[in-house]
Amino acid sequence: MIEINDLALGKVVGKLFSVLYLWFFFSLVFLNTITIGSFVVGYIMPETPLMAVIILFILTCAYSVRKGVESMTRYSALFVIMVLLFIAANVSMLIKEMDFSSFFPIFSFPVTNYIQASHTMAAVPFCDVIVFMMIFPHVEKGRSLRKPVFLGLTFGAITLLVTIVRDTAVLGVLGAYLTLPTLEVLRLINIGNTLTKVEVFFIILLIILQFFKTSVALFATVKSASQIFGLCSYKALAVVMGALAAGFAAMAFPSSAEMAYWGRNIAAHYSTFFEAVLPVITLTVALIRKSYKGQKEVGAS
Amino acid sequence: MIFLTLVAFLMIAFADVPELIGKKQWRELSVYSLFFLAALTMGILLSFGVEIPSPIAGAQYIIKEILHLNYQ
Secondary structure (H helix, E strand, O other): OHHHHHHHHOHHHHHHHHHHHHHHHHHHHHHHHHHHHHHHHHHHOOOOOHHHHHHHHHHHHHHHHHOOHHHHHHOHHHHHHHHHHHHHHHHHHHHHHOOHHHHOOOOOOOHHHHHHHHHHHHHHHHHHHHHHHHOHHHOOOOOOOHHHHHHHHHHHHHHHHHHHHHHHHHHHHHHHHOOOHHHHHHHOOOEOOOEOOOHHHHHHHHHHHHHHHHHHHHHHHHHHHHHHOOOOOOOOHHHHHHHHHHHHHHHOOOOHHHHHHHHHHHHHHHHHHHHHHHHHHHHHHHHHHHHHHHHHHHHHO | OHHHHHHHHHHHHHHHHHHHHHOOOHHHHHHHHHHHHHHHHHHHHHHOOOOOOOHHHHHHHHHHHHOOOOOO
16 A cells, blocks of 8 residues: 555655555554453453553554464454354344334434444444555465455445344344443343353453454554565564554543544544545546556657 | 553563664664654653643544534
8 A cells, every 4th residue: 555655646745645544554553452441441340450451452462463464364264253153143042132123213313313323334344444455465466355355344244234233123222322232232141041141252252353453453554664664574663563552542532431422423534534535536646647647658659 | 650661661672672683674773763762752751640632632623623524
């Protein structure tokens, strides 16, 4: 991606765009870190200092990045299987709790609510896959990326849809008042007073998946930094960038309420600038330069 | 707290710097030092309880107060 910016936009503007992308990838690292930190301190270990959780988490992500992209992504297939099995299991266990009349009346909210929800869902979990642009050059030569990326996004969309349908069918209107509806939904699972506390598996999976996402974002950050500064290796920057991200995570939001407000009302616009606006500008300039170059060659011949 | 912060950063430096010096990767070392000093400064300021302005607050100000793009 950094190389694309230099080619399409020239050295100066290309470097500026690259620095903007570097900031975006870095912001994904510390925003995801504070999210998991707040979750662990809020729901699991309320007496633990937030900084301790942040440091342990970011250290693990930095270690993963130092080991290299191949070992970092090797276990991603296992995570996908775990998520699939877990969702299938808990949907089947919650069927008796589901009330599909919770979906009615449909389209009863103002249009802006639907726009806000769709925009936030598209910009934050989906378009964040832009970080994989830094991993794609490491894919085996000759292998097409289109099908795996498309399948991955489709699988993500289906997983999200099933989760939201399950939560809405079980909780109904109450879901809108909860910070983590999925956690509350899983607390309802009680099979013969034996199979209970299923939310523990959800917590474990959430931390694992968040670790993977943050590792990929940290990899994108250090790789971008190494390409911008013309370094031979990115591995030396992993821990120090992680330490910087830990500092930013500690001071990003003064409270959970501020973080929730950012997530609901601002994050979509912030992400859209880096995920849609900048790539569209780069593509437009690249097409204009290509057509101008083509016309120049035709004129010369 | 400040002592723990300094020890942690010393450990980070001991983990990475000897390798960079041994391989004579001076460019990598200079970029590493830049980020290391930034992280160390932030760590020391946070240890002393200094309130650092958040760049996310800056981004929120631009999106909300200047561009008026926020949903609510």
